[in-house]
Amino acid sequence: xxxxxxxxxxxxxxxxxxxxxxxxxxxxxxxxxxxxxxxxxxxxxxxxxxxxxxxxxxxxxxxxxxxxxxxxxxxxxxxxxxxxxxxxxxxxxxxxxxxxxxxxxxxxxxxxxxxxxxxxxxxxxxxxxxxxxxxxxxxxxxxxxxxxxxxxxxxxxxxxxxxxxxxxxxxx
Ligand code: SF4
Numbered sequence: 806x807x808x809x810x811x812x813x814x815x816x817x818x819x820x821x822x823x824x825x826x827x828x829x830x831x832x833x834x835x836x837x838x839x840x841x842x843x844x845x846x847x848x849x850x851x852x853x854x855x856x857x858x859x860x861x862x863x864x865x866x867x868x869x870x871x872x873x874x875x876x877x878x879x880x881x882x883x884x885x886x887x888x889x890x891x892x893x894x895x896x897x898x899x900x901x902x903x904x905x906x907x908x909x910x911x912x913x914x915x916x917x918x919x920x921x922x923x924x925x926x927x928x929x930x931x932x933x934x935x936x937x938x939x940x941x942x943x944x945x946x947x948x949x950x951x952x953x954x955x956x957x958x959x960x961x962x963x964x965x966x967x968x969x970x971x972x973x974x975x976x977x
Contacts, residue, residue: 835879836917838872855904860941866901866916876905878916886920893957894918895927899937902929 844865854865866878878901882894898916906912912934918925927933947953960977969975 835868836870836872836877838870838877840868841871841876842869843867855901855908857904857907859907860903860938862900862904862907862941864897864900864904866898866904869905875911875913876909877913878902878905879919880917881919882921884920886923886925890918890920890925890927895933896937896940898927899929899933900941903934903937 844867854863856863867881868879870877870879878898880894880898880901895918898918902913902916913929915926915928918927955974955976958976963969963972963975963977966972966975969977
């Protein structure tokens with residue numbers, strides 16, 4: 806009888822945990838699967854950011870979810886969503902996809918950008934990958950250049966920029 810009560814208790818606890826995990830996935834917009842990394846500075850398998858020696862690239866997605874087939878990077882933004890994800894956010898996510906591809910020798914088919922009120926699944930296509938590599942090459946060229954113009958025409962970005970006071974190219 807005691808054994809039966811313990812078994813029921815364990816079963817109840819298990820179901821409660823499962824329910825809470827589902828609830829968390831719903832709240833955070835995470836895809837179904839095991840969260841193998843959350844950007845709290847703690848890795849389950851190693852304590853370091855994703856890194857590619859081939860592309861000299863490193864980064865930490867907010868979450869990495871293992872859905873049993875692939876690892877899906879998730880980037881969480883604290884702002885409300887624009888009509889479609891910002892190009893810079895898509896490229897940032899693509900960089901995480903490239904890093905996952907390099908680290909795990911398997912590219913994810915997509916990544917996720919979660920805004921306050923909307924979640925976008927962004928397909929990691931060959932076209933997006935090529936665009937990312939071309940932007941990275943441009944950035945490396947810019948690093949060596951004496952002067953570099955702004956990469957955008959968005960005054961809102963200048964409003965929030967920490968270099969605003971010193972920048973001669975500011976739009977606001
Ligand atoms: S203030 Fe200058 S550095 Fe900052 S976002 Fe605007 S153009 Fe770029």
